[in-house]
Amino acid sequence: MPSEPPAPSPAPHPASRPARRSLVIVGAGPRGTGLIERIAANAPELYAGSALDIHLVDPYPPGAGRIWRAAQSPLLWMNSHAEDVTVFTDETVRMAGPVRPGPTLHEWAGLDGRVFADRRIQGAYLRWAHEQAVAALPPEITVHRHPRRALRVSGSREERQQVWLEGRPRPLRADLVVLALGHLDAEPDEEQSALAAYAREHGLVHLPPDFTADSDLSALGAGEPVLVRGFGLAFVDLTVLLTEGRGGRYEGDVYVPSGREPVLYVGSRRGVPYHSKIGYDWTGERPPLPRFLGPAEIDALAARSGGLDFRRDVWPLVEKELGFAHYHRLFTAHAERTAIAWADFEEKYAAAAAGPEREALVASAVPDPRDRLDLAALDRPLEGVTYGSFEELQEGLRGYVEGDLNRRHDPAYSPDLAVFLGLLSVYGQLVRLEGVGSWWHGFFSCLASGPPGPRLRQLLALSRAGVVNFVGADMTVRAEDGVFRAYGATVPGRSVEARALVEARLPEPTLRRALDPLLRGLHADGAGETADGLLRVDRADGRVLDRSGRPHPRRFALGPHTDGRTPGAFTRPHTGGPAFRQNDATARAALVFLRDLGADAVG
Template sequence: MSIGRRSLVIVGAGPRGTGLLERIAANAPELYAGSPLDVHLVDPHPPGGGRIWREAQSPLLWMNSHAEDVTMFTDETVPMQGPVRGGPTLHEWAGVDGRLFAGRQRQGAYMRWVYEQTVAALPPDVRVHHHPRLAIRVDGPRDGRQRVWLEGRAEPLLADLVVLTLGHLDAELDDEQSALASYARAHGLVHLPPDFTADSDLSPLKAGEPVLVRGFGLAFVDLMVLLTEGRGGRYEGDVYVPSGREPVLYVGSRRGVPYHSKIGYDWTGERPPLPRFFGPAEVDALLARPGGFDFRRDVWPLIEKELGFANYHRLFTAHPERTTVAWRDFEEKFAVAGPASLPALVAAAVPDPSDRLDLAALDQPLDGLRYRSYDQLQDGLRAYIEADLKRRHDPARSPDLAVFLGLLSVYGQLVRLGDIGSRWHGFFSHLASGPPGPRLRQMLALSRAGVLGFLGAGMTVTAEDGVFRAASATVPGARVEARALVEARLPLPTLERTRDRLLRQLYADGAAGTAGGLLAVDPADGRVLDRSGRPHPRRFALGPHTDARGSGAFTRPRTGGPAFRQNDAAARAALTFLRDLSCRAAA
């Protein structure tokens, strides 16, 4: 690196790092034209897909989004200062049916192509260098060049700016997980802690043996696939034909049900005009509260109102025969109705209860339900999954898709509030980020074949008498025991327990503050905040390890893309800083 060249180090070359680089390429002609710059990408995995979306993983694993709903390119709906640089969605690039749930290998290839196109679009004086290593430390003075130390390299990379786009993080075990792991070692049991399923060693889970699984989200779906089709089983229509090498999975969770199926039809007609009750003005008011805001008290009612508006706008405009009043009259009363008066308003205007939006029932469908035996629970859960599949693939239930659009709108607004706790993210994932319909049909087939059993809601696990035992609130008094336990969920990305040495060092030194356990950043541009809340002029961070984690690094076209907005703001701030630095040096 020559003395006259500025240096930007991006730690993490997956979708978020690639997205930031794309915004640097888009904004450089305006903010950094003609100035030399070295961009160093630090990631042991290939640029583009990174660890999670790498091409080298099982071809059986799918994305949980339609190929037409995945893009890495901005459009005019993204509220940003930088220029729009359009590009193909996954399905346009791959030339596949837009309603296909593409494999993750194909998504990895798409991400590699996006990265290559981004590098080609950079100005001639901007050079990109990939370092296939782990970054283990960042230090340096606030007003001077930073040093980024890499594993296995004696000399650090010198950086005028550092951006941490680390993605999802591994974590040390919490107290409960540590106790379970210790018990497993002492008694010859198998305990697989929270992890990325594609990276887990599943070989200790033996054929025909029971396995308790805690977690019913997307990590479980991956586990289910790898332990069934991944071991030679196959589907003949709606029937699963075992290979004989599968374990028997018993799955439960806090909710006790899988995430709701992806919706299986396209949108037609008028979209709900969102945001309506939870937009920029409401976020401004929340941020301006002298004593701060409480999510449950101040934010959740606005979210309920917004999602209700989306639901009923669609019902009244697309299915008016299922309502008793005109939309204009209902909308006027809905706008001023409070929690006490809203149920009566909805009941009078919407006769069929199945057309009314009940967020509590959607979120906790087993709440209050009790079964006398696990056999009865199996029948009940299969009926629940079948009903969910039917509804989510029925265009007559299109208000569900309107609620999904409302969820995306809400997510875009929540980014500005910083970390608002785990409740929202779990609720969003359950309603909007569930598995493809075919995966739920496979789940039903596995249940009928005796390879998969349901444990219910409020699942608890104890380690006693040399085994693991699972119980749930749904079947009081019943127990299932096994010599293997899998925690089918991602590790929590907290700074206190992360295995990432770089972040742990920043936290230990007081150079990184936390908000809800996540890395605290300035919501305006992603600058890292120290424990006193002071932003670092030369360190930025973007992604799920921060309190401005927003939505995924890629998103649906024409939905505002909160991550794209964050990437653009960070890229413009970084380029402006580097330009001004060069100007001062030249003066």
Template sequence: MSSSPPRPSLVIVGAGPRGTGVIERIAANASELYAGTGLDIHLVDPHPPGAGRVWREAQSPLLWMNSHAEDVTMFTDDTVTMDGPVRPGPTLHEWAGIDGRTFTDRRLQGAYLRWVHERAVAALPPGVIVHHHARRAVRVSGPREGRQQVWLADRPHPLLADLVLLTLGHLDAELDDEQRALVSYAKEHGLVHLPPEFTADSDLGALAPGEPVLVRGFGLAFVDLMVLLTEGRGGRYEGDEEGAGDGQVTYVPSGREPVLYVGSRRGVPYHSKIGYDFDGERPPLPRFLGPAEVDALLARPDGFDFRRDVWPLVAKELGFAHYHRLFSAHPGRTVMDWTDFEEKYAAGDAGERAALAEAAVPDPADRLDLAVLDRPLTGVRYASHEAAQQGLREYVERDLIRRHDPAHSPDLAVFLGLLSVYGQLVRLGDIGPWWHGFFSYLASGPPGPRLRQLRALSRAGVVRFVGADMAVAAEDGVFRASSPSVPGWSVTTRALVEARLPQPTVERARDSLLRELHADGAAATPDGLLAVDPADGRVLDRAGRPHPRRFALGPHTDGRGAGAFTRPRTGGPAFRQNDATARALLLFLRSLGERAAA
């Protein structure tokens, strides 16, 4: 008696937003591409489906989303270039029934993601069943042309899979050489050292009240740290926290806060989120960095260098977005006809474009200088540490005022340019970490109220600014930090916090799954990202061959996108990737069924 063939099986490792997004696309495409007798989808993640680890509902209500609720969606629209059908759905603010300009807490986002997951599962065709395994996947094995085995922690038998998709999200990492040396030094001298990790999971209890703590990193991880060590320890704010930059917020300490000495390469926090909407004509993007330019870069026989070949196109695109908005919305601040300016801008090199802007835009504050934006403290020197505190508070206040004033709406046009550029650059694969940091610094900064709180904490003496190019030394039994921003000054502490996420590299991933995959032949880029086929996310081996049965999407791959979520009506590169991968999965499973029936 012949036995019936096993039901087709797909294992998705990672139950966060990316895994949910692929399930939504499977549901959207299944009626066209898959008429099989059934399908088991095994979702492997110790954290709740939908939210995953980062957005889980079980975390502090003090931790906010970093985007307005109206700028967060998990659903496609007609701006997304994809082969599958559009399946619209509510944004976070529509689903929650709240003001779209609200920065919600992450627990509400977790509830939204749980609902999206449940809706996506409910939309799957009859016979497609999702099984959640609240465990870690530790290894994938199996032949290229046969069923795969996905091994789970504390389980003796693997899940059998026709296809495996890794949607792992942000990963913990083993310490690099510097961090291992700092951990060893801290143990030897009885110090506290917290390595790069997800701040919500950090053990902050070792940071004692009143103790000076050195913090390396001034991005979003620092903002979380700041919140948990102040409001999270009973402090409170008085005043208008929701204003722009012109009001005053006062911090009332609980007495349980440490004193945070914060510095970084730039020495300043990420730019505030922009606090107004775009009206009028939008810059026609892409203009100088679109599909044709990316095709040309990919076709170069000798490859491309980001700084030499890509960055000039990025800078030209961002400048175009800036000046298009300036000329169209604020023509009184220009002294040239736009048509004439655009023609000369398009034909000029970087130097010629700078000279053109100087001639056409009288006020230097209305010109775009990306170098100054990137490193605002270059060449700035303060006479004393106290002078640096005042100077940097004024810098934060100026940033807050500007980012909430529509008179500076070219800033918002540059933000749109950054989104457009990111959507193109994702096709180039691993272009190094600098661009991602630059993008986050300009486009993915904290909500305005958080920077108002930062100013208040600085005035209260709870946060102290170190400056740019902060140097950290482990010597004389302590940690010591200094900065050329304040010549001759330094601070010593017995605690050091690395306020940043670890870099997602396959070699140092704490999770054994990626390390084992790499050891089994999966390729990694020079920066340690998992190499995938940009067409559909198939994992590449070291000869560049796509694996027929293994796929990967997310920040651990060289197809990583811009941030966690997509703004509505911005084309959504992540949606395009999810759709392409879902269709590839379904087509493979359909062919498998056809072969079995033949």
């Protein structure tokens, strides 16, 4: 007789099964990719053995995300030289995890390092970096992609979280959730709502703050005047799409219109474009930064009771640090333009009080005012400046832009590049500090994140062709007499009217007005927010804070919607990369939490 089959082995008790953890990352763009790269780098040390599922949630392509996706105009450029873009860590990043170096954009793509690549090339680089990060994960970590929107996160502090996705009836269950949402849309504020209502009532065109590549510009007719409020990078994209994007072209320094362009009237609070990207390379000794605003100073500021006032408590240190970077370069690289030895100046500069004492020292040691750092003038160059006519303003602003371009491309003024390095150092320190506010972010962007020089050359050509006209500083817009009317302080009493208004800036990344339901749900659920409406996070590891300042053990957030926001998800090589440092801290905290979960955490 045949032998009986062996009795089946009893099923293992659930508690004896290896625990399978789950991490949901909402946002698969550059920040989500950076987090995965840091998880891969730190997992061998912190997370060995247990299986882990990473659920990556984003309707846009992984790596590139919304901003860098392939489906956009090839006319839109990156804002940095190809050699100044990397998504990989190096020895300058102060982090606990290991350095995993990799190619810059120009090395990966085989580009000239001084090229401003188009955004689709950057998107391809980011997609490749995402694939590399996923491939570097240990075999026990598996990535699952969900090309959907995340709608909300639920669950108590003590239990697994539920992440609800659009079009999916059952939630993803997660031991931890990381929000790496990137830039988001927002509902209009009170002023924008009123302008939109006025436009509907009078048959006008009003385009609210938006990502220019996503805006429908078809309503801006050929030859029609259009008011543009905003003079930053969104404005640059707007002019590109409305000029070259409509068939215009450049012949040297002359713009040849297609006849399909509207006529733009642009102004802003400053009334000038952001400062040009610097067009030469660093040589020689770098300023030893940080000097006056480093970890010790940040620790002292963070320990103060009663909260911080940025202008009173932080700005004097920022100003001194940027001045140190500027004068270190001037004295060490252009000593012929100074009146005393650097060692003497440095000692006196360190001891001098802000205000008249420091100004007197600088005046005695630096004869030419053009060699002195004036941050107020850099921030508001039209402060107190007026012109007698609209035509004089056009000529004056063209001269200002030309002067800025010349200086930012002349290594004789290399202290400007030292200030740029100082700005990066300061930003890397300030991300650890609460209460910084949005003014600093705008100031940094104006000085350090301006347009490529060729874009400003094009702006000059557009101005001479009459396609772009300048309104001046402190631009205000009124809805009156059935039109939009713009006023500026630079030509007192002069106004420009139009039937179209474009708000050329990104939506404010606030909790209360975010169109993203996930962020709004967090706010309703008790997440803390700053006075500027940003999501409060623990500066040590990115955990979301509630309104009492208590960190959520299972929720993290990174990116521009948080008060720990950085200049970008990728950065210039060898500059410390604050976003990389944050990614590393969050990845390590997440891995430790997941590693230490008990078997009963699986439900």
